[in-house]
Amino acid sequence: MRVLETHSSRAPHGREPGRPASGEMRRLLDRAVAASSNGIVITDPKLPDNPIIYVNPAFERISGYAVKEVMGLNCRFLQGDDRDQSALEELRVALGEEQESRVILKNYRKDGTPFWNELYVSPIHDEEGTLTNFVGVQNDITERRKIEEVLRESEERFRATFEHAAIGAAQVGIDGRWLRVNRRLGEIVGYEPEELLNTTFQDITHPDDLEGDIEQMRRLLTGELQTYTLEKRYLRRDGPVVWVNLTVSLVSDSAGEPAYFIAVVEDISERKKTEEERDLLLVREQLARAEAVDARRRLALLAAAGPTLSASLDYGETLESITRLLVPEMADWCLLDIVEDDGSLNQLAAAHADPEKEYLLMRLKEHRHFGERDPGSTAEVFRTGRPVLLPDLPDATFYERELGVGEHLDILLRLQPRSLICVPLLARGKTIGAVTLVSSKPDRRYGEEDLMLAEDLAYRCAQAAENSRLYRDHSEIARVLQTSLLPPHLPEIPGVEVGAEYLPVGEANVVGGDFYDLINTVEDGWVCAIGDVRGKGVEAAAVTALARYTIRAVTMKDDRPSEVLAALNEAMLRQLPEDRFCTAACIRLEPHDGSVGVGLDVARAGHPAPLLLRPGGPVEEVGCSGRVLGVFDNAELRDTSLRLMPGETLVLYTDGVTEARSPDGDFFGEDRLRRLLGSCSGYDAATLAARIKDVILDFQEGSPRDDLAVLVLRARDQVTPAVNGQRT
Numbered sequence: 043m044r045v046l047e048t049h050s051s052r053a054p055h056g057r058e059p060g061r062p063a064s065g066e067m068r069r070l071l072d073r074a075v076a077a078s079s080n081g082i083v084i085t086d087p088k089l090p091d092n093p094i095i096y097v098n099p100a101f102e103r104i105s106g107y108a109v110k111e112v113m114g115l116n117c118r119f120l121q122g123d124d125r126d127q128s129a130l131e132e133l134r135v136a137l138g139e140e141q142e143s144r145v146i147l148k149n150y151r152k153d154g155t156p157f158w159n160e161l162y163v164s165p166i167h168d169e170e171g172t173l174t175n176f177v178g179v180q181n182d183i184t185e186r187r188k189i190e191e192v193l194r195e196s197e198e199r200f201r202a203t204f205e206h207a208a209i210g211a212a213q214v215g216i217d218g219r220w221l222r223v224n225r226r227l228g229e230i231v232g233y234e235p236e237e238l239l240n241t242t243f244q245d246i247t248h249p250d251d252l253e254g255d256i257e258q259m260r261r262l263l264t265g266e267l268q269t270y271t272l273e274k275r276y277l278r279r280d281g282p283v284v285w286v287n288l289t290v291s292l293v294s295d296s297a298g299e300p301a302y303f304i305a306v307v308e309d310i311s312e313r314k315k316t317e318e319e320r321d322l323l324l325v326r327e328q329l330a331r332a333e334a335v336d337a338r339r340r341l342a343l344l345a346a347a348g349p350t351l352s353a354s355l356d357y358g359e360t361l362e363s364i365t366r367l368l369v370p371e372m373a374d375w376c377l378l379d380i381v382e383d384d385g386s387l388n389q390l391a392a393a394h395a396d397p398e399k400e401y402l403l404m405r406l407k408e409h410r411h412f413g414e415r416d417p418g419s420t421a422e423v424f425r426t427g428r429p430v431l432l433p434d435l436p437d438a439t440f441y442e443r444e445l446g447v448g449e450h451l452d453i454l455l456r457l458q459p460r461s462l463i464c465v466p467l468l469a470r471g472k473t474i475g476a477v478t479l480v481s482s483k484p485d486r487r488y489g490e491e492d493l494m495l496a497e498d499l500a501y502r503c504a505q506a507a508e509n510s511r512l513y514r515d516h517s518e519i520a521r522v523l524q525t526s527l528l529p530p531h532l533p534e535i536p537g538v539e540v541g542a543e544y545l546p547v548g549e550a551n552v553v554g555g556d557f558y559d560l561i562n563t564v565e566d567g568w569v570c571a572i573g574d575v576r577g578k579g580v581e582a583a584a585v586t587a588l589a590r591y592t593i594r595a596v597t598m599k600d601d602r603p604s605e606v607l608a609a610l611n612e613a614m615l616r617q618l619p620e621d622r623f624c625t626a627a628c629i630r631l632e633p634h635d636g637s638v639g640v641g642l643d644v645a646r647a648g649h650p651a652p653l654l655l656r657p658g659g660p661v662e663e664v665g666c667s668g669r670v671l672g673v674f675d676n677a678e679l680r681d682t683s684l685r686l687m688p689g690e691t692l693v694l695y696t697d698g699v700t701e702a703r704s705p706d707g708d709f710f711g712e713d714r715l716r717r718l719l720g721s722c723s724g725y726d727a728a729t730l731a732a733r734i735k736d737v738i739l740d741f742q743e744g745s746p747r748d749d750l751a752v753l754v755l756r757a758r759d760q761v762t763p764a765v766n767g768q769r770t
């Protein structure tokens with residue numbers, strides 16, 4: 043059958059130029075119809091039930107039916123049992139009205155498999171307008187529908203995901219306008235999704251975060267980045283800021299041009315809050331730690347204060363140690379001002395953490411004034427007795443204005459005072475001085491706690507300073523007292539060299555218990571005495587004074603040694619409590635009796651025997667021992683006479699010499715002393731006395747336990763005529 047015969051038979055008369063002849067044309071059309079990939083069906087509506095009168099090969103391919111199987115059938119057989127399709131009604135109407143129609147029908151192939159048939163039906167009218175045929179063009183769109191379905195489902199899934207996502211999502215135009223936003227994003231930023239569509243992301247971004255975000259977007263647009271993630275803040279519509287984690291990527295159109303951004307927005311406010319809380323906790327913990335460290339430092343400082351301050355009783359050293367205690371622990375530099383006896387305040391110690399700057403503090407001293415009307419915290423503390431805390435000192439311009447150009451300003455600018463504490467040193471209920479602590483560091487700003495610590499330390503410092511001052515005063519008294527109990531200088535005795543050493547042991551403010559004296563008697567003779575009073579200190583000093591002045595008084599009347607000592611014994615028994623006693627040796631010298639050498643009378647009361655040193659001879663003890671003085675009514679004293687020949691030496695000593703002990707506990711003893719003296723023949727008196735002292739000190743390795751007195755008398759080689767010695 044030639045399907046287009048009808049058309050061709052109704053073709054216009056004549057042939058258009060270039061157009062094939064009608065036979066040729068028909069062949070071409072037949073070939074085109076046969077070659078079409080679309081199924082083509084021609085029906086004849088003039089026949090009952092509008093049967094198929096032509097199908098092309100593509101129909102057979104699509105439907106699976108052969109031509110002969112379908113000829114004469116109405117096309118509805120392709121619908122199987124699926125007759126309830128709405129598109130059919132549309133088609134029926136179009137067919138009834140002889141109109142063109144396009145419908146999509148669900149059809150079934152011969153093997154029963156369904157396919158989607160996009161059907162175009164066109165009525166064919168003859169020249170009179172009478173309907174002659176219908177031409178149907180079938181397009182199997184099953185695959186396309188499948189793809190569309192997949193796309194639809196995918197779009198549906200995307201829409202559902204997008205809409206109901208737990209995180210915010212949006213499509214954002216290249217200009218920043220929200221193109222599509224989901225519900226969650228609206229919740230995060232506090233807008234209805236529709237409201238957001240009227241804004242840009244710039245509108246709701248925190249101003250501080252905008253630049254960073256835009257910069258990243260720019261890098262997406264230039265292809266530098268595929269995607270970026272950042273944490274930023276949006277401004278919620280209701281006011282507060284919301285922290286989000288934003289991930290953005292760029293979607294390009296099919297031409298590769300940027301189309302829009304996809305933004306995924308996660309609300310991280312809670313996390314940020316937790317982080318902030320954690321940071322806060324961290325800061326608090328660090329603060330607490332710093333406070334603990336600070337507290338430990340304070341405790342350590344207070345703990346160190348005791349030993350440091352009690353390390354020395356020397357007044358100057360104590361004041362120095364106070365400043366060293368405070369610098370650099372509490373201050374970069376520190377000044378210590380002490381009230382002098384006349385009531386004036388004097389900078390007695392100063393310390394700087396940088397030793398090279400200490401001279402500045404010395405120079406500063408010249409410029410400080412503490413008068414009633416003088417400004418400055420030290421003067422104020424001194425006036426009021428109350429501490430001063432200046433957390434922030436004025437800057438350099440203040441000092442420039444106040445002091446003008448000059449050394450004072452120069453010093454202060456170099457010392458850089460930034461924060462200051464000045465506390466009074468209180469002792470005996472009055473202000474004995476003031477300590478000024480100064481910080482030059484911006485990060486050491488004094489506060490109340492520092493002030494409390496400074497006051498606490500100042501209290502301890504004041505006690506230490508006061509103690510060392512008392513000690514200094516006592517030491518001075520002891521020194522004077524001790525001096526008063528010894529001859530101020532050794533007298534010149536005719537024909538006799540005299541050497542003496544005296545070494546009091548113990549604290550500087552304790553008067554020693556040993557004494558010696560050399561007295562010029564009325565008969566122009568000489569009496570020398572050496573003694574050892576039991577004990578030390580004030581009580582010993584009282585006995586020493588009694589002994590010395592009794593001996594001096596008695597020798598004026600009777601210079602026989604046994605009598606002198608007996609008188610002392612009696613005076614002690616009479617004037618002192620029972621437990622006061624002493625040992626003593628007394629010697630009368632008669633240097634000018636006309637004979638060679640010096641005549642001596644020796645008496646001793648419980649005292650070590652004087653040792654006689656003869657050149658080349660043995661060391662001999664001299665005098666017989668009586669009893670200790672101050673105990674017995676009769677001290678059983680006797681004089682022993684001897685002559686000290688030229689070059690011979692008599693050594694008097696206290697038991698501090700023989701009872702000196704080495705660190706191992708060995709006594710120096712008489713034997714060692716004798717050997718020492720034996721090795722010293724030829725020494726002059728002063729050298730021998732010094733030698734004995736040095737050897738004893740060496741023996742004790744610097745830790746003497748007892749006072750020591752040595753008196754050396756040496757007869758000169760040639761007896762000179764008698765001269766009046768200087769009275770002592």
Ligand SMILES: Cc1cc2nc3c(=O)[nH]c(=O)nc-3n(C[C@H](O)[C@H](O)[C@H](O)COP(=O)(O)O)c2cc1C
Pocket residue numbers: 083084085092116117118119120121130133134137147149159161163176177178180
């Ligand atoms: C030219 C032509 C081709 C048609 N091709 C199909 C077809 O491929 N598949 C189909 O289901 N119906 C096709 N139809 C429609 C049916 O033939 C029929 O008109 C439709 O089912 C409605 O009529 P009914 O209610 O009598 O079935 C075609 C109709 C015409 C006129």
